[in-house]
Amino acid sequence: GNSVTQMEGPVTLSEEAFLTINCTYTATGYPSLFWYVQYPGEGLQLLLKATKADDKGSNKGFEATYRKETTSFHLEKGSVQVSDSAVYFCALANAGGTSYGKLTFGQGTILTVHP
Amino acid sequence: KAGVTQTPRYLIKTRGQQVTLSCSPISGHRSVSWYQQTPGQGLQFLFEYFSETQRNKGNFPGRFSGRQFSNSRSEMNVSTLELGDSALYLCASSPGDSRANYGYTFGSGTRLTVV
Numbered sequence: 001g002n003s004v005t006q007m008e009g010p011v012t013l014s015e016e017a018f019l020t021i022n023c024t025y026t027a028t029g030y031p032s033l034f035w036y037v038q039y040p041g042e043g044l045q046l047l048l049k050a051t052k053a054d055d056k057g058s059n060k061g062f063e064a065t066y067r068k069e070t071t072s073f074h075l076e077k078g079s080v081q082v083s084d085s086a087v088y089f090c091a092l093a094n095a096g097g098t099s100y101g102k103l104t105f106g107q108g109t110i111l112t113v114h115p
Numbered sequence: 116k117a118g119v120t121q122t123p124r125y126l127i128k129t130r131g132q133q134v135t136l137s138c139s140p141i142s143g144h145r146s147v148s149w150y151q152q153t154p155g156q157g158l159q160f161l162f163e164y165f166s167e168t169q170r171n172k173g174n175f176p177g178r179f180s181g182r183q184f185s186n187s188r189s190e191m192n193v194s195t196l197e198l199g200d201s202a203l204y205l206c207a208s209s210p211g212d213s214r215a216n217y218g219y220t221f222g223s224g225t226r227l228t229v230v
Contacts, residue, residue, distance in 0.1 A: 034218060043119075043205055043221040089158065093219075100170040101148035101163025101209065103219060108157060 002027045002099075004090050006106035013113050019077040021109045023064075023090035026071065031092040033057075033066055033073040034103070038087045047075075047088070080113045087111070117142065119208045119222035127228045133194040136225045138206035140187050146211030147189035148219065149181060152203040161204075164189050165211045193227075201229045 007022040025033070032051045036044040048057030053068035062077045073090060090106040093099060120139040128134050140147050148171075149161040160173040164183035181191040193200055203226050207219035 032218075036221075043121075043223040044207075046218045046220070049218050100165065101146055101207070101211075101219075102160045102171055102173070103148075103150075103158075103207070104160075105158040 002031070002092060002094065002104040004092055004104055004106040006088075006090050006109050009108070010110035010112060013080055013111070015082055015113055015115050016079045017113075019075070019080045019084075019111070021075040021088055021090075021111070023073045023075065023106060024071050025073065025090070025092050027092055027094065027104075029094055031094050033064070034091045034093070035062070035064055035073070035075050036089040036091060036105075038089065038108075040086075044089065080111075082113045082115055085111055085113045119206060119220050121204075121206055121222035121225050123225060124223065125226045125228075127230060128196050129230055130196055130198060132196050133192060134196060134227060135190050135192050136204055136206075136227070138189045138191075138208075138222060140189070140206075140208030141220055144208040144210055144220075145187050146209045147183060147187065148207045148209070149189070149191050150205045150207065151175075152205060152224070153201075158205075161191065196229045198229050200227065202227060 003026045034049045035047040037047045048059040050057040050066035056065045064075045087108045089108045091103045122137045146165045148163040163171040167183045178194045183189045203224045205224045207221045209219045
C-alpha cells in the first residue's frame with residue numbers, strides 16, 4: 001500500500017534560516033504529491049502540490065520538487081519567518097479506484113521559528 | 116466562495132453515547148472525505164462519499180458511519196463512543212472526479228472529547 005515518511009521533528013530554526021523538511025513515499029502508479037500546513041487549532045491548508053515527475057510546486061516562498069527517481073518530495077524555504085511556525089504534512093493521492101478521496105499522510109513535522 | 120464548513124467546532128460526549136458531525140463542502144464539490152486526527156495515529160482516512168454513495172472506506176470499526184445528502188452535505192456518526200474516539204475530525208471537499216491532482220480543501224474540524 002501507499003506510505004509517506006517525513007523527517008523526525010520537531011524542527012527549531014531562527015528567523016531567516018533555511019528550511020528543509022524531508023519527505024519520501026512509497027506508492028503504486030503515479031501519485032500526486034502535496035504539502036499541507038496546519039496552524040494551531042485549525043484544519044489543514046494546501047501549501048503546494050505536484051502532479052507528475054519533475055514538477056515543482058511553489059507557494060509563499062516554499063518549494064518542493066517531485067523526484068520519481070528518489071521517491072521524494074522535500075519541502076524547502078530559503079528564509080523562514082516566525083509566522084511559518086506550524087505543523088507540516090506531506091501527503092500523496094492516487095487517481096480513482098480504491099483511492100477515491102483518500103490522502104495518505106506522513107506523520108507531520110512541527111516547525112518552530114524563533115525571532 | 117465559501118470554504119468547507121464543519122459543525123460543531125467542539126463537542127464533549129460521555130462514553131457510550133453517540134455523536135453526529137456535519138460537513139458542508141465547497142459549492143459544486145460532490146465529494147466529501149472524512150479523517151480522524153490523533154496525536155498517536157496521526158491523520159487516518161475514514162471514508163469518502165460521492166453523489167450520496169460511499170466509494171471508499173478506511174480501516175475503522177462499524178461504529179463509524181457516514182452519509183451524504185443530495186446537496187453534497189455529509190454527516191458522520193460514531194456510535195457507542197469510546198475514550199479512544201477523542202480526536203479532531205476533519206472533512207475534505209473535492210470535485211470528486213477520478214483525477215488526483217486537484218488537492219483537497221479541508222474544513223477547520225470538529226474537536227470531539229469523550230469523557
